[in-house]
Amino acid sequence: MHQRKFIFSLLIFFTGLASADEVQVAVAANFAAPMQVIAAAFEQDTGHKAQLAFGSSGKFYAQIKNGAPFQVLLSADDKIPTQLEREGLAVPGTHFTYAIGQLALWSAQKNVVDGKGEILQAGHFTHLAIANPKLAPYGAAAIEVLKNLGLLSALQTKFVQGENIAQTHQFIASGNAELGFVALSQVMKDGKLRGGSAWVVPGNLHAPIRQDAVILTSGKGNPAAAALMNFLKSAKAKGIIRAYGYDF
Amino acid sequence: MVTISDPALSAIWLTLRLATVTTLLLFIIGTPIAWWLARTRSWLKAPVGALVALPLVLPPTVIGFYLLVAMGPQGPIGQFTQALGLGVLPFTFWGLVVGSVLYSMPFVVQPLQNAFDAIGERPLEVAATLRAGPWDTFFTVVLPLARPGLITAGILGFAHTVGEFGVVLMIGGNIPGKTRVVSVQIYDHVEALEYAQAHWLAAGMLVFSFVVLLLLYVFNPNGRRK
Structure with missing residues (x-):
């Protein structure tokens, strides 16, 4: 009896629970x-x-x-x-x-990004983080927004590119880039901004x-x-x- | 000079510049460290040797992560560079230089240390009886005798910096002409399924690395072991 039980547990150990895929x-x-x-x-x-x-x-x-x-x-x-x-x-x-998805312009510091994204026009920052537009849809959306605002060529020299949106967020969260375009989901929890300052980019500035x-x-x-x-x-x-x- | 319009050429040029600057700095910083490690009887020898060798075993992500945090505006290095009016280092050429110097350090220090070790006491004693000062001895006796080690250190330091990827990816920000080195450029092409462009650069790297190692073995056939 014991032996059978033992073999049975072994089987479970190696195959995982049969019912759970x-x-x-x-x-x-x-x-x-x-x-x-x-x-x-x-x-x-x-x-x-x-x-x-x-x-x-x-x-x-x-x-x-x-x-x-x-x-x-x-x-x-x-x-x-x-x-x-x-x-x-x-x-x-x-x-x-x-x-x-919702695109957001975000800074890890309070009072950096205003509610209308006017900081982009002023351009008083060194680095603007975006996700690689070739690989990440949020990066492509960010490019589209800047194009629509007529700011792409002015801000292009300030770009730092994350390999994906998570690395982009990390560039900003560590303070190395003052601000950047992230997914709203990365800086929001339970319907509230988790910290810093953000501009939720209006949907009409980029394709959904x-x-x-x-x-x-x-x-x-x-x-x-x-x-x-x-x-x-x-x-x-x-x-x-x-x-x-x-x-x- | 290379025109910035060609992304591949600009990445190659940047990579060569980074590797050259890094190797020169490594000789300046690494030679005294290697000399000290080879000569000292201090208990600090083991810990310093281990510190220098750390990049051999640490994943580049660890170095990249700590550098990103330490060189950032809130980090100790970042505070220091800001106080000097230099701004912060991530996403700049000099940030990559700092990362590369740390990352390639053992590849320069260890061959130098081995070469200094191999010289032994005798030539130094002879030089001393001939009334050569320590600096004189170092430049006219030690360095010529350590030549194979110097060559190995230079080639390995340069090549290892050219082959660096993880640290650059984490602190570089992929800026064309500034931080987008060849290895990152290849990664970009592969990720975007631009296999033709990736092949050109990747094959170039393969040939380059082989030639470098070939040079190393030609110059230094038996490692000159004693």
Whole structure:
């Protein structure tokens, strides 16, 4: 009897619980904070486990094209999921918009960024941090905003580029860049600014940042992947997402 | 001079400039450290030697992270550079120089120390009986005898700085012509799926690194062990 029990525990140890599936999720860096909360709730409610990796959407695209073992992608845009679908790397018909991102001009110090973003016109700063526009949709949106304000060529020389939006945030948070464009979700919690000063960039200055999720080919047939997609659409997840400053 | 319009050329030029400045500084800073390490009997020898060797084992992310914080406006180095009126160092060429000097330090100090060690007491004693002063001895006896070590140190220091990536990525801010070195440029191309451009630079790096190591082995075939 004891022996059988022992073998049974060994089996559980090596295979994990049979009922709980795991899903490997590539998450756009701007969604890191809410996704950690969502993943915890997801695990509690469904018993499935979501393994999260954070990075720029463009980087994930390159990695997925080269066979990265991700099963779900939470992109920071809608282009990459569509592209992956077209290239046969994502399961057709699974992609949907899980959040609409908000761009913010943020400084770690109080009273640096005014409520209208006029500091950009004045230009009294040395470094303006943005995410690499080639890789990060929030970086591309920032460029679009500056173009629309007619400030791109004036401010271009002050750019410092983060490899993704998380590194951009870190450049500003450490004070090395006085201000920069980040995702509102990175500086907001429970509907409030967590510190410093910010200008929430009006949506008419850039194309909406539609953030789409999609099941990748390697996630086809994984119940945890499908469950995660459903969970993202649930009222519970939406409540979390909204608290971080996203729209739908 | 290279025109800034060509991103690849500007990255190469910047990388060579960074490696040259770093190597020169490393000779100035590293030679006395190596000399002291080779000659001293102080208990401090082991801790200083370990400190110098740290970048060999530390991930570049650790060095990059601490540099970013320390050189930032609230950090001790940042406070110091601001007090001098230099501003803060991250995102500047000189910030990269500071990072590279720390990161490549063991590659210069260790070959120098080995070379100084290998000279032994005898030539120094002979020089002393001939009434050569310590500076005179160092420049006319020690340095010529340590030539292979100097060459190795110079080549390794230069090459290792050219091959640096993680520290630059973390404190550089990817500014064209200022902090976007070749390794970061390659990373950028690969991430953006611009494989053709990435191949050119990557192949260039491969050839460069091979030639450098080849030179090292040609100049210094057996490491001149004693």
